[in-house]
Amino acid sequence: MAPVRNGRHLFNEVPTGYPVPGKTTVYDGSQTIDPDTVPLNGGFLLKTLVLSIDPYMRGKMRDPKVESYSPPFLIGKPLENFGVGVVIRSENPAVKAGDHLYGIFPFQEYFVETDPKKYRVLENKEKLPWSVYVGAAGMPGQTAYYAWKEYSAAKKGETVFVTAGAGPVGSFVIQLAKLDGLKVIASAGSEDKVEFIKKLGADVAFNYKTTNTREVLKKEGGIDIYWDNVGGETLEAALDAAHPEARFIECGMISAYNATEPYGVKNLMLVVAKQISMYGFLVFRLGQKYEEEFYRVIPAKLASGELKYSEDVTKGLEDVGEAILSVQKGTNKGKKVILVAEE
Amino acid sequence: MAPVRNGRHLFNEVPTGYPVPGKTTVYDGSQTIDPDTVPLNGGFLLKTLVLSIDPYMRGKMRDPKVESYSPPFLIGKPLENFGVGVVIRSENPAVKAGDHLYGIFPFQEYFVETDPKKYRVLENKEKLPWSVYVGAAGMPGQTAYYAWKEYSAAKKGETVFVTAGAGPVGSFVIQLAKLDGLKVIASAGSEDKVEFIKKLGADVAFNYKTTNTREVLKKEGGIDIYWDNVGGETLEAALDAAHPEARFIECGMISAYNATEPYGVKNLMLVVAKQISMYGFLVFRLGQKYEEEFYRVIPAKLASGELKYSEDVTKGLEDVGEAILSVQKGTNKGKKVILVAEE
Numbered sequence: 001m002a003p004v005r006n007g008r009h010l011f012n013e014v015p016t017g018y019p020v021p022g023k024t025t026v027y028d029g030s031q032t033i034d035p036d037t038v039p040l041n042g043g044f045l046l047k048t049l050v051l052s053i054d055p056y057m058r059g060k061m062r063d064p065k066v067e068s069y070s071p072p073f074l075i076g077k078p079l080e081n082f083g084v085g086v087v088i089r090s091e092n093p094a095v096k097a098g099d100h101l102y103g104i105f106p107f108q109e110y111f112v113e114t115d116p117k118k119y120r121v122l123e124n125k126e127k128l129p130w131s132v133y134v135g136a137a138g139m140p141g142q143t144a145y146y147a148w149k150e151y152s153a154a155k156k157g158e159t160v161f162v163t164a165g166a167g168p169v170g171s172f173v174i175q176l177a178k179l180d181g182l183k184v185i186a187s188a189g190s191e192d193k194v195e196f197i198k199k200l201g202a203d204v205a206f207n208y209k210t211t212n213t214r215e216v217l218k219k220e221g222g223i224d225i226y227w228d229n230v231g232g233e234t235l236e237a238a239l240d241a242a243h244p245e246a247r248f249i250e251c252g253m254i255s256a257y258n259a260t261e262p263y264g265v266k267n268l269m270l271v272v273a274k275q276i277s278m279y280g281f282l283v284f285r286l287g288q289k290y291e292e293e294f295y296r297v298i299p300a301k302l303a304s305g306e307l308k309y310s311e312d313v314t315k316g317l318e319d320v321g322e323a324i325l326s327v328q329k330g331t332n333k334g335k336k337v338i339l340v341a342e343e
Numbered sequence: 344m345a346p347v348r349n350g351r352h353l354f355n356e357v358p359t360g361y362p363v364p365g366k367t368t369v370y371d372g373s374q375t376i377d378p379d380t381v382p383l384n385g386g387f388l389l390k391t392l393v394l395s396i397d398p399y400m401r402g403k404m405r406d407p408k409v410e411s412y413s414p415p416f417l418i419g420k421p422l423e424n425f426g427v428g429v430v431i432r433s434e435n436p437a438v439k440a441g442d443h444l445y446g447i448f449p450f451q452e453y454f455v456e457t458d459p460k461k462y463r464v465l466e467n468k469e470k471l472p473w474s475v476y477v478g479a480a481g482m483p484g485q486t487a488y489y490a491w492k493e494y495s496a497a498k499k500g501e502t503v504f505v506t507a508g509a510g511p512v513g514s515f516v517i518q519l520a521k522l523d524g525l526k527v528i529a530s531a532g533s534e535d536k537v538e539f540i541k542k543l544g545a546d547v548a549f550n551y552k553t554t555n556t557r558e559v560l561k562k563e564g565g566i567d568i569y570w571d572n573v574g575g576e577t578l579e580a581a582l583d584a585a586h587p588e589a590r591f592i593e594c595g596m597i598s599a600y601n602a603t604e605p606y607g608v609k610n611l612m613l614v615v616a617k618q619i620s621m622y623g624f625l626v627f628r629l630g631q632k633y634e635e636e637f638y639r640v641i642p643a644k645l646a647s648g649e650l651k652y653s654e655d656v657t658k659g660l661e662d663v664g665e666a667i668l669s670v671q672k673g674t675n676k677g678k679k680v681i682l683v684a685e686e
Contacts, residue, residue, distance in 0.1 A: 059616070069587070069616045231611060244412070245628075253612045264607015268574060269596045271623035273402070273412045278621040280614035285588075 003032040009107040009320040011073035014063055018258045018328055021321025024061060025079060029318075033110045035088050043114035044090035048105055049343065052082040052134035053314075053323045053336035055167075055229075058257040069282055078106040079320065082139050084122065084130045086343060092116055100124065102133050107317060109340060126303035135168045135335035136309035137299045139283055143251060144172035145294055146286035151249050151279040152225050156181035161217060161238060164229035165202065166193035168309070168335035169251060173227050174200045175307055185220055187213060187234075189330045196310055196334075208234070217241035230255045232263040239270045248278040258328055310334030346375040352450040352663040354416035357406055361601045361671055364664025367404060368422060372661075376453045378431050386457035387433035391448055392686065395425040395477035396657075396666045396679040398510075398572075401600040412625055421449040422663065425482050427465065427473040429686060435459055443467065445476050450660060452683060469646035478678035479652035480642050482626055483511035486594060488637055489629035491519045494592050494622040495568050499524035504560060504581060507572035508545065509536035511652065511678035512594060516570050517543045518650055528563055530556060530577075532673045539653055539677075551577070560584035573598045575606040582613045591621040601671055653677030 007029045015024045035045060056070065057079070064072040073079055083105030087095050094116040095101065101119035105111075113119075122133055135141065154160070160177045164170040165186030177184045178201040185204040186197045197205040206216055214237040217223060224246050226238040231253025238248065256262050271278065301307040312334040314323045319338075326332040350372045358367045378388060399413065400422070407415040416422055426448030430438050437459040438444065444462035448454075456462075465476055478484065497503070503520045507513040508529030520527045521544040528547040529540045540548040549559055557580040560566060567589050569581040574596025581591070599605050614621065644650040655677040657666045662681075669675040 069618075235611070250611075250614045252615055256612045262609040262612070264609045265611055266605040266607045268578070268593075268608055269599045269605070271593045271621060272595060272625070274623065275412075275625050275628055276621075276623045278614060278619075278623075280617065280619045280621075282615070282618055285618055 003034040004110075005029055006031045006033040006109050007317045008078045008109075009317045011061065011075055011077060011079055013075070015061055017260055019058065019061060019321070019324055021319075021325055025321045025324065027318045027320070035110060038110075038112060040089060040091045040112055041114070042091050043112050044092050044095050044116070045088040045110060045112050046085040046101060046105070047088050047110055048083055048085045048108060048340045049100075050084050050131045050134055051105060051107060051320075051338040051340060052138065052140075053320070053327050053338060054081060054140065055252055055254050055257065055327055057081060057324060058328055078108045080104055080106050082134045083340075084133050095119075095121065100130065102138065107320060107338075109317065124299070126299045128299055128303055131311055131313065131337045131339065132299075132302060132309065134337055135311060136172060136302050136307065137295075140168035140335065141172050141298060142287070142291070142294055143283040144169045144176060145298065146283060146290045147249050147251065147279070147281050148173060148176045149290060150286055151247060151281070152177075152180075153247055154180045154182055154225060157183070158224035159183040159185065159220065159222065160225040160227060161223045161241070162186040162202075162227040162229075163208075163234055164188065164252075164254065164330075165197045165200075165205065166310070166334075167229065170227065170229055171196070171200055171310065172307070174202050177225075178202075182225070183220075185216065185223065187216075192333065200308055213237045214240065225249065227251060228253065232256060232265070236265050236267055239265075239267050239274075239276070242270065242274050242276055244274050246274060246276050248276055250278055250280040254328070254330075312336050313339050315339050346377040347453075348372055349374045349376040349452050350660045351421045351452075352660045354404065354418055354420060354422055356418070358404055360603055362401065362404060362664070362667055364662075364668055368664045368667065370661045370663070378453060381453075381455060383432060383434045383455055384457070385434050386455050387435050387438050387459070388431040388453060388455050389428040389444065389448070390431050390453055391426055391428045391451060391683045392443075393427050393474045393477055394448060394450060394663075394681040394683060395481065395483075396663070396670050396681060397424060397483065398595055398597050398600065398670055400424060400667060401671055421451045423447055423449050425477045426683075427476050438462075438464065443473065445481065450663060450681075452660065467642070469642045471642055471646055474654055474656065474680045474682065475642075475645060475652065477680055478511045478654060479515060479645050479650065480638075483678065484515050484641060485630070485634070485637055486626040487512045487515035487519060488641065489626060489633045490592050490594065490622070490624050491516055492633060493629055494590055494624070495520075495523075496590055497523045497525055497568060500526070501567035502526040502528065502563065502565065503568040503570060504566045504584070505529040505545075505570040505572075506551075506577055507531065507595075507597065507673075508540045508543075508548065509653070509677075510572065513570065513572055514539070514543055514653065515650070517545050520568075521545075525568070526563075528559065528566070530559075535676065543651055556580045557583065568592065570594060571596065575599060575608070579608050579610055582608075582610050582617075582619070585613065585617050585619055587617050589617060589619050591619055593621055593623040597671070597673075655679050656682050658682050
């Protein structure tokens with residue numbers, strides 16, 4: 001086989017505010033690779049099939065001197081995030097050609113890797129599209145599943161408020177909450193997303209851009225659980241609407257990711273007065289406890305349609321910058337995935 | 344016995360900002376009572392010995408239309424808080440003359456009560472001063488003991504930061520943390536208080552009015568547990584200094600109680616990024632689990648000197664207003680108690 005293009009999408013510049021496609025990140029199609037002959041040195045060659053675009057990636061677009069929970073992207077190097085790829089060749093007995101691996105991938109069409117422990121071999125008995133394994137059956141689904149199990153202490157008849165309810169995490173949480181017999185209030189930023197949320201079974205769905213969150217929560221009689229994907233003023237409204245002993249699951253604060261002046265939350269005294277527990281968490285912390293259960297239970301429920309999901313696919317590595325921006329602005333129409341290659 | 348004065352300290356006006364002695368609350372010495380003849384109607388007559396002055400009382404000085412965890416004081420009625428009194432006469436078989444009762448008392452020298460279930464009969468085998476039963480052996484000590492047990496998940500060698508470290512709750516927490524083998528950083532607002540904190544065994548004690556909290560926490564290498572009595576900017580500094588998986592015990596936010604413009608906490612995204620758990624709590628919520636253990640263990644340790652405490656006694660109901668203000672401003676010299684009467 002002759003050398004083929006090995007396209008990459010590189011981190012190029014730390015953004016101020018929202019990332020700028022073609023400036024913050026750039027596509028580079030200048031490299032080539034010969035999949036038949038590239039030396040493996042005891043490792044294995046992966047062909048990238050799908051890559052995930054997630055809100056938390058904004059936090060990795062930072063000055064590397066700033067410490068945070070996830071390592072920064074490096075200027076001039078490919079972006080990295082969850083992906084699925086197929087093994088083309090292998091010199092490591094732990095993986096074989098044709099295996100599908102899930103884990104952290106560089107934004108690159110082909111790459112040689114040496115450590116199979118960094119990946120999970122996907123069985124996919126259910127024949128789900130591989131893209132689902134970076135969404136509902138991957139990190140976002142795990143985020144929802146693990147933290148709901150660990151922190152919600154959900155009791156039938158309680159009320160939960162889910163922000164970013166049409167996103168891959170929020171949409172999963174809504175369905176878990178309905179399975180547990182809760183009343184679900186969920187918000188999103190467009191009428192299309194609100195329609196999707198209603199299809200998931202939410203009892204109350206609203207567009208936070210046209211409807212006042214605070215008024216909805218008050219009218220609905222308050223909340224027992226808050227699933228926070230946004231932070232800021234919405235967190236303040238949720239504190240005001242919380243019942244005593246409410247649980248706040250702090251999954252993300254997208255309102256702060258692109259803000260140059262972060263919003264100050266003024267009513268934290270309610271954490272004391274209402275005896276609220278707030279749980280910040282990162283999905284990997286809970287993996288040991290719930291991962292095997294997740295892969296045993298969830299792909300089958302997704303395949304049968306018992307659990308619903310929604311995808312917004314971008315084809316090719318060229319448009320990764322636009323995909324990232326759409327997720328930060330919330331203009332995506334479902335879980336954002338990059339389809340890098342068909343098999 | 345002839346009628347005697349039955350002095351009271353009344354709530355008079357909702358304060359804006361700090362309470363104003365003689366205006367927010369007023370002393371009334373015009374009533375009398377005859378302890379020998381006052382009708383009991385099946386109840387019992389209590390003579391108030393000591394009353395507690397606590398920071399949370401500020402929250403009860405509000406417009407009764409504002410809902411909160413603790414009922415508001417009523418204008419023209421006596422203040423209420425934890426106290427100890429002695430039974431003078433009783434028509435209820437559950438209590439007898441000479442019993443000492445602990446519970447919520449009106450700020451009044453004598454009163455007839457009907458429900459013995461509202462009080463705990465204190466044995467006091469240790470012969471502690473009754474005032475200790477509204478401090479280290481009462482609600483503030485219980486606050487420290489219950490929440491430290493329930494939420495700290497303290498591990499030997501970890502570091503805790505305790506604010507209001509010279510107060511009745513903070514000083515108790517410092518000692519519990521040292522017993523658990525932790526490094527203790529504690530702050531207070533005067534040099535006298537810092538000296539007291541050092542005597543309690545804190546490894547690092549500082550005056551937050553003259554030393555920068557943020558710099559101390561950084562220099563000491565960060566924190567695993569934060570005992571929050573103050574909120575606001577100090578909470579922000581603690582979030583910045585927190586290690587991953589830190590526990591924040593949210594006991595109070597005195598910086599907000601008298602503020603007309605509450606401070607906005609801008610770095611709550613760190614709750615997610617550092618996987619912090621924040622626990623808001625009220626002491627009564629945990630009583631069922633820990634109360635009997637507390638009374639079995641703590642008074643003896645206080646009597647033996649194994650646990651230390653400090654008191655600042657005001658004699659008589661006349662100066663309750665000044666006592667309340669001193670606790671809000673932090674100018675008191677120890678647990679503030681009102682000595683209403685000797686036995």
